[in-house]
Amino acid sequence: MDCGPQTSVTSPLTGSKMATILKDSDGQQRTITSDWVVDASGEGRALLAEGASRQDPLVTGVGVEWLLQLPDGQASRWGDRLTFFLGSSWVQQGYGWIFPMAKNQLKVGVCRLIDPSRSQPPLTAELAKVLKASDLQTALVLDRHGGRIRSSVRRREPQQKGRLLGLGDVVSTANLLGGEGIRHALTSSRVLAPLLQEALQRPSQADPILAAYPRQLRQALGWRWSLSGRLARRTWLGLANAKADQRLERLLNGLQTKRAEDLSALLFDYRFERYGLKALPYLWTRS
């Protein structure tokens, strides 16, 4: 278990400094003084806290993923492909996947959006269904991990409070459509780092320099990313019964594809303009 320092509080000092309190695993506290503080603590938002508003609350996704080791030859069926499990009979309000990780190793997982208005079956039960149907339930499990991903849909929360700045999941860069966020978090650090460096070099101009961060971040992540939260909520929260399954199937049939690569382009590269006019009611209807 990682018992690195835990950042608990940060507060402005008089003048232009910040004080951040770090708690070591043995309970010892240290205070760090700095010009700026960057909160990169992930979806827990340890310092910048919840900037989401009632109009644009945080939407939560949860996932579990197992790394499986298979005997020689048994992984070949999944060896060169990405497989999705779509439909509420597999995973209610989410989806499942299998993909090869290394020779004789597969990753199998399920994820879903949390719907506060209904009770959902446990994710582990959904994962068991995928494993059983894929004949993988007896494979050796090398690793199990899971967790939470949380983003606002419109992503309008503040990315800065005074000398405290946020990046990555802290400022809702994660993609709820595919449950992916590493490259988006990296993008936010690539945008923020030069601005912060410039602010340090020209302290009297720090405010206008850093004011460019939200705009530059949106530009770097692109317009597709901006729409993906809405599409995620609509797609996954709606996928709760047989009628919704049929609707999704019709949409995929309309696209004349069920190839995993095309779904991957939709979920991770947001290529939803391929839906054409069919996507418009899907994107713009309130869920």
Ligand SMILES: Cc1cc2nc3c(=O)[nH]c(=O)nc-3n(C[C@H](O)[C@H](O)[C@H](O)COP(=O)(O)OP(=O)(O)OC[C@H]3O[C@@H](n4cnc5c(N)ncnc54)[C@H](O)[C@@H]3O)c2cc1C
């Ligand atoms: C089950 C699951 C599977 C996922 N799979 C993928 C995937 O395959 N590909 C992908 O791109 N994304 C995936 N994601 C999403 C991805 O993990 C996140 O979007 C991404 O890691 C966000 O990066 P980050 O740097 O903002 O935060 P994180 O990677 O969460 O890093 C935050 C760090 O801050 C530390 N921290 C938190 N609080 C404190 C504190 N108070 N003091 C000090 N340190 C603190 C944490 O320990 C952590 O090390 C998955 C998420 C889940 C839940």
